[in-house]
Amino acid sequence: MSDGSLTSHGPSTDHGSRLRMTSKSVQQVDRVVIRFAGDSGDGMQLTGDRFTSETAAIGNDLATLPNYPAEIRAPQGTIPGVSSFQLHFADHHVLTPGDAPDVLVAMNPAALKANMADMPRGSTIIVNTDEFTKRNLAKVGYAESPVADGSLESWHVHALPLTSMTVQALAEFDALTKKDKERAKNMFALGLLSWLYNRSTTGTEAFLHKKFGANPDILQANLKALRSGWNYGETTEDFAVSYVVNPAEMSPGTYRNVTGNAATAYGMAAGALRTGRPLALGSYPITPASDILHVLSGLKQLGVTTMQAEDEIAGIGMALGAAFAGAIALTTTSGPGLALKSETIGLAISLELPLVIVDVQRGGPSTGLPTKTEQADLLQAMFGRNGEAPCVVLAPQSPVDCFDMSVESIRLATKYMTPVILLTDGYLANGSEPWLVPQVDDLPDLTVHLATKLNGTDAAGNKVFHPFLRDPETLARPWAVPGTPELEHRIGGIEKADVTGAISYDPDNHDHMTRLRAAKIDGIAKDIPALEVEDPSGEADVLVLGWGSTYGPVAAAVRAVRNGGGKVARAHLRHLNPFPANTGEVLKRYSHVIVPEMNSGQLALLLRAKYLVDIDSYTSVRGLPFSTVELADVLGRAVGVTTAEKETTR
């Protein structure tokens, strides 16, 4: 926001009926990153959500990422108890939730300490000084208050007694306790930030009416706190200017903000609806995947069945049973759960039944970093089963793409009668961005055609049903569900004879079936989009290839490098097994291929093995997404340009 240049009086735009005019000077900036941080109980996620909603209403493009503490109730005022929410909004296409915040709102010393390392010099810090007591400072190891001892002099610090200002503003509310009043401090902070960035609070007011409608005192207090925060910004001399960020150019239509987990749940419901079959989920709660179970549990009106199982194995078992019975079967989990489900995935591969497995990857091994992100389950998804057991592996590139790739999972699972593993991750799952809500009828037609007729003859010339007679085009076997007369058949995990599906221990048949199962999956390459390369110069020698959630940081870094005059080509994989048919050809076109991954080089290993090309593997397993600056530096060095220290704009 330091790069703003335009100064005017009054807001340059008027979005929302309740946007009050500010009388102070207004600066236009093209992008801002704000981080709200506080104790778990301070309501920072809610504050962030509301600010996001106000920002979306203005028409900025945006991306958000919450950061939850790993413990449910870590001791108050301590660093493990800090919860934060970051929002990046701009007048242009936003690719990531942003690296370094321009503004930090720190509700207590722990929130300041936990986030200080990310704050560039010159950025803005708003602290709630009421919480900067000796005791709270001591809890996080500050001998002196950093607000008072001069250690923050390189930053723009606004030291504000947010709690006491809120309590003061609510003096007239006799029915409320001091604690109730203090609790509204997040609305005061939201009001202040809304003033600072010229956001309308209309949406938040409506939200408060809905949330606290049953409790008029609490409702009025929150509304008052919100307005007081706004008014404080307007009157105090502490803030000389406010900022506007113009709307971004976006395709016309109706938008909402959506997290990756919600988009995954919606995509599964939508995909199932397009098949004409009911969706059935078997799942065991696990961080960070549980929200998919929560969302789908609330969609019973769409005929969605959700079964919360006794464990991960039962979760996928229930799903597999539902698949055998003719439902669109889904199980959702995270890395440790995928490990537990591997035997059943093998069974589904052997039975050739459609089944979608969502793995919201988190830091590993073992329990690892449950609330942090990683991409280290790729090889587990590819190979983590006994025997030769290939299945489809997909990875969405953004929170919104979780919807499309969920629909794609159902398409491939049902068309090819195969399990599909969808690899999202903690970053996609909890991150959010605006979503142009699709028209349902524009989604692909996935109508499923169940088997209804006998399809073969036995040695004696009788008409019979052959459960493993394949479609010559797709190599998929027929899906004959219980209740269909005459098609009674038995299938199991023992090797099956080609065509008849009878138990077979014949060596040649096993070799043949193993190759058939692999050929079926490999053949899907014909049915997925080619790998597209984006190279505006057409002269790049360096290709950066991302997969899954690295899309945002890679694309942002490429943008920065190109702004600095660097020539770099970019491609992105969403289909990991099979790879798009032209993948090898694309890789061989470039003298230098860089693959950034949040693991120790798993995609690089696959690409080297499959295409015999060299890959420059750039990896990081810090439980955090790549920063744009970090990747821009890596790419910049590869193409011989220096990129800015700070994340560049467009």
Add this chain to the structure above:
Amino acid sequence: MTAVDLETPRLGYADVPRLADGEKLTRKDFTSDMEARWCPGCGDYAILSTVQGMLPDLGLKRENVVFVSGIGCSSRFPYYVETYGMHSIHGRAPAIATGIATTRSDLSVWVVTGDGDALSIGGNHLIHALRRNVNLKILLFNNRIYGLTKGQYSPTSEQGKITKSSPMGSVDHPFNPVSLALGADATFVARSTDTDRAHLSSILKAAADHRGTAFVEIYQNCLIFNDGAFVAVKDREQQQERAVWLTDGQPVAVGPEGNRRVLVRDAAGHVAYVPEAEADPTRVVVHDEHAEDPGQAFAISRLDDAEMSTVPLGIFRNVSRPTYDDGVRAQIATATGRLGHEAGSDDLRKVLLGNDTWTVG
């Protein structure tokens, strides 16, 4: 659709399509063309034959019957029954069957399992199916040994059993499957034997009728690795001495005429068999399979000791409780009922839009 009334006890196969009047299937219709491959003389043959003989009596359409199994000798069972079937993986059949039964009320779903499959590797799924009361029929073939892996002790093998993996005798304390099922709040619990066709058939019919999980332990002889394990209750003479035939409304008793002992409950609540002549008639335990409190059924199940001096056979418990699958479907029916029509694109669109949208252009 309207909400299902969960209070009225319904037959286990109430929603399963039935054959037209006058139509009848036979044992042959339920016999697949796959030759059964158990060891000659294995108890599994007898059970298969009894099941194939009982199924036509249910009057159900064959294509609406499903058998699911795990891994083990008994788990080959589905291949031999001409219905839909799945031979799955070790221990997981109850979970898979739960998915089938929950998504399809028009199917009669049977699980065939063994002592290793159900009580070792699949113990968790078994107890959870039982507590949920999913509309499944679980047939546990208990031969007290691992047959398919060639003779290691199982979770129902008696302590001290010498096997290949326990040359000095097993130190494991065994499960009593009936006690375990009652402890897991099963609504239907019964026990029979492989070779007593009439008794097993009547128990299987009662299990099929029961709405909810019906758990049937079947003593099954493995003549290769544990021959004679149940001779104490299968040999005619010994059976007379030891079998306790549970009959609803009748005193719980063991032994032939002349040497009959009845179960009595003393003032402290303990139960024990005493000679009929000595029993205080007011303290005689009368079997009540419909008792809500599983306490008495559990007490009876505990009298089955390691020596098999007394072995209760028959239905221990048969009570009605809302089933999991009916409950899941009822909630969906309620939610779709509120919609007033079958969910379509517009309803999905409403969900996708959520509560907080904005419009561009």
